[in-house]
Amino acid sequence: MPEVKSTPVRTSVVVDTPVDRAFTVFTDDIASWWPPDHHILQAELASMEFEPRVGGSIIDRGVDGTECRWARVLAYEPPHRVVFSWDISLAWQVESDPGRTSEVEVTFKPVDGGRTRVELEHRHIDRHGDGWEGMHSAVGSPDGWGVGMQRFAERIASGT
Amino acid sequence: MTNTDAFAALADPTRRTIFERLGEHPAAVGELAASLPVSRSAVSQHLKVLKDAGLVSSTPAGTRRVYAVDPRGITDLRDYLDRFWGVALHSFKNRVESPRGAPHA
Numbered sequence: 001m002p003e004v005k006s007t008p009v010r011t012s013v014v015v016d017t018p019v020d021r022a023f024t025v026f027t028d029d030i031a032s033w034w035p036p037d038h039h040i041l042q043a044e045l046a047s048m049e050f051e052p053r054v055g056g057s058i059i060d061r062g063v064d065g066t067e068c069r070w071a072r073v074l075a076y077e078p079p080h081r082v083v084f085s086w087d088i089s090l091a092w093q094v095e096s097d098p099g100r101t102s103e104v105e106v107t108f109k110p111v112d113g114g115r116t117r118v119e120l121e122h123r124h125i126d127r128h129g130d131g132w133e134g135m136h137s138a139v140g141s142p143d144g145w146g147v148g149m150q151r152f153a154e155r156i157a158s159g160t
Numbered sequence: 161m162t163n164t165d166a167f168a169a170l171a172d173p174t175r176r177t178i179f180e181r182l183g184e185h186p187a188a189v190g191e192l193a194a195s196l197p198v199s200r201s202a203v204s205q206h207l208k209v210l211k212d213a214g215l216v217s218s219t220p221a222g223t224r225r226v227y228a229v230d231p232r233g234i235t236d237l238r239d240y241l242d243r244f245w246g247v248a249l250h251s252f253k254n255r256v257e258s259p260r261g262a263p264h265a
Binding site: 122 | 248
């Protein structure tokens with residue numbers, strides 16, 4: 001197959017809060033804004049933890065007590081920058097091979113009026129390998145990604 | 161293709177295995193059948209389902225067909241993450257601009 005390189009996903013938002021608080025909410029209070037369907041636990045998501053150090057993890061915990069460490073914190077520079085890996089495989093499992101994971105960099109920059117520009121780049125997506133393509137195709141409709149992904153995860157989990 | 165087709169296609173463990181094998185490298189039917197506990201005709205049927213769902217493509221190579229994962233997927237994955245982060249940052253903005261000390265803080 002011809003090699004396909006991915007371009008990074010980039011998105012940004014200006015929020016009406018100072019840099020310090022934007023950084024804190026993004027990391028320490030991640031559970032307050034993270035789309036709740038977006039996890040790979042079999043149980044419902046009960047809580048999330050963003051460990052505030054390089055080498056830490058982002059951890060999802062289910063209502064049944066199970067946990068999932070789906071990201072490694074690669075850079076932690078409060079209140080300006082954080083980088084974490086995206087360790088999720090085709091089969092909705094944690095990807096243990098770092099060579100097959102992508103990464104997300106988030107920066108926090110002050111702008112006029114005490115506001116903050118949050119810039120996010122999700123890069124090296126092609127490292128996930130060809131397998132990710134079908135997973136995405138399965139859930140990639142513009143309207144259906146949230147519900148679709150949850151259904152897909154449940155289906156994979158049911159093993160049928 | 162429809163999403164339902166792709167869900168159904170990948171929900172079957174054998175098809176998922178075939179799909180993952182093709183993710184490692186393109187292969188012909190015989191090659192896949194040799195490494196799986198299913199018949200050659202079963203592999204062909206599974207490949208047809210994956211192809212109909214838009215997950216794999218095939219190209220003729222002499223007297224056989226070589227199957228591969230559809231390479232348009234990386235672009236699709238990027239688009240998917242684009243939408244995901246759009247939704248996530250919007251949610252983040254709502255949260256971070258809510259009054260301090262609000263419930264959940």
